[in-house]
Amino acid sequence: MFRPVPRRGLLAAVVASVVLAACASTPPRNPLAEWRGSPNHDVRRARLVVLHHTDMESAEAALHTLQTGNSGGPVSAHYLVGRDGRLYQLVPEELRAWHAGAGRWQGQGDLNSASIGIEIDNDGQSPFPDAQVQALLRLLEDIVARTGIPRAQVIGHADLAPSRKRDPSALFPWARLAEAGFGLWPRPAPAPAPDDFDPWRALRLVGYDLADPEAARCAFQRRFRAHECRLDEDGNASWGEWLPGDLDILHDLERQRLEGGG
Numbered sequence: 001m002f003r004p005v006p007r008r009g010l011l012a013a014v015v016a017s018v019v020l021a022a023c024a025s026t027p028p029r030n031p032l033a034e035w036r037g038s039p040n041h042d043v044r045r046a047r048l049v050v051l052h053h054t055d056m057e058s059a060e061a062a063l064h065t066l067q068t069g070n071s072g073g074p075v076s077a078h079y080l081v082g083r084d085g086r087l088y089q090l091v092p093e094e095l096r097a098w099h100a101g102a103g104r105w106q107g108q109g110d111l112n113s114a115s116i117g118i119e120i121d122n123d124g125q126s127p128f129p130d131a132q133v134q135a136l137l138r139l140l141e142d143i144v145a146r147t148g149i150p151r152a153q154v155i156g157h158a159d160l161a162p163s164r165k166r167d168p169s170a171l172f173p174w175a176r177l178a179e180a181g182f183g184l185w186p187r188p189a190p191a192p193a194p195d196d197f198d199p200w201r202a203l204r205l206v207g208y209d210l211a212d213p214e215a216a217r218c219a220f221q222r223r224f225r226a227h228e229c230r231l232d233e234d235g236n237a238s239w240g241e242w243l244p245g246d247l248d249i250l251h252d253l254e255r256q257r258l259e260g261g262g
């Protein structure tokens, strides 16, 4: 049954909501310690950008999932890039969105804490339209200019979780991103790798976690060779092999890392 709120109760509710709003804007302080605040601080910063494709039919469907969850639980991302180039933001960059899940890159875990997540509206089988790529490049320029995230530190979801994820797909135009200076990318006509070159050591140095070496190789080939590994009966990528040119490219990427690239 509906009952009108008494006037005094309404006032108390308004005051309570104002107090709550004020509390919400003040980060909690540790009661174990005496607060001696300093003005010399700023927000914690991400040091990585992680790109995804949504694997869904539309931006609206993806927005709904990113505001609620999928079969695995609640998920989100900082941004979504529509097929038409429209940009949506769902989470402020200073906060931790839930897009990366379990994974490692360059030896670091908890990558949700360390990254800005960008979902790209794509069904997983279609090319990425020009308007969408242009919008993504504008967004990346904006992010690196404001945050100082190194341009080489733009990676794919599958790079950090090669045994679980396959996005963005082999159709994603990493070469175009590289032309604009984003993401690690081999230099033109890399020199041949030496005979004693260890591609697994190079993969690890580039950033890949080798808990599942075959999956890491598949992620490398999807990302740098636009090559998709075959799947076994259980849907796992396996039985891959090094493709002609893989080792030369890895050797060049390793050298870029050693020279301080990214």
Ligand SMILES: [Zn+2]
Pocket (backbone or CB within 6 Å): 051, 052, 053, 099, 157, 165, 167
């Ligand atoms: Zn993803």
